[in-house]
Amino acid sequence: MADQDSSAVLEPEPISAVLFDFHNTLVHGGDxxxxxxxxxxxxxxxxxxxxxxxxxxxxxxxxxxxxxxxxxxxxxxxxxxxxxxxxxxxxxxxxxxxxxxxxxxxxxxxxxxxxxxWEAYAETVPVLTALRERGVRTAIVSNIGFDLRPIIERSNIVVDAVVLSYEVHSVKPAAGIFQHALDLLGASAQETLMVGDSWRDDSGAAALGIRTLLLPRTDGPHHGLAGVLRLVSG
Incomplete structure (x- = not known):
């Protein structure tokens, strides 16, 4: 009889940290x-x-x-x-x-x-609030050449860390910018989820072993971010 342990399905680590792209992920560019x-x-x-x-x-x-x-x-x-x-x-x-x-x-x-x-999607603040209430650490990881913090504050977006390419001298899809975010959150790649809109840039997180959710750009106030909560609780 085969050893029952050898056929056991190994579950991935629960998600305890989420990295978010900014433009076209948490905010849209408006009309x-x-x-x-x-x-x-x-x-x-x-x-x-x-x-x-x-x-x-x-x-x-x-x-x-x-x-x-x-x-x-x-x-x-x-x-x-x-x-x-x-x-x-x-x-x-x-x-x-x-x-x-x-x-x-x-x-x-x-x-x-x-x-x-730039305006936050309708789900952005509710989803980030729900993650924070669950004890999930969050960070914005953005390819950008200027400071996003005034927009973040204006949009009532609250995260644990903000990682901007021009400040950390690493541009997605390079591993460095994602690793910098992991270090700030004190999280491992295996317990982290990356959420973005660009297959070219945001999928670079997968090279570090970070599970990655790509939500292609949507027009209008909704973007489907509630799916993040289902992944975190799954």
Missing amino acids: ATTWLATGWTAAGRPDTPPDGLGAEPAAAAAAFLDRVWEHAHEIDPDSSRDESPQQHRRVFLATVVRCPGIDADLAEALYTVMPMR
């Missing part, structure tokens, strides 16, 4: 048409983008802005923009001026008002 209009006003332009550019070019510019970081990848495939504030701004400006109708002055204004457009 791109409104972003364009806000930047237009900030640049001192009269009337509205459709008045100044025409309806179709304005709609095309908003569509471009809606996917601006995907466009940025075309000229910055190694995400050098996330290594410093200067690089982040430079890559953004170089990207958006490729869109007809967006000149250098408008690009500057759009960059300035961009963080004002």
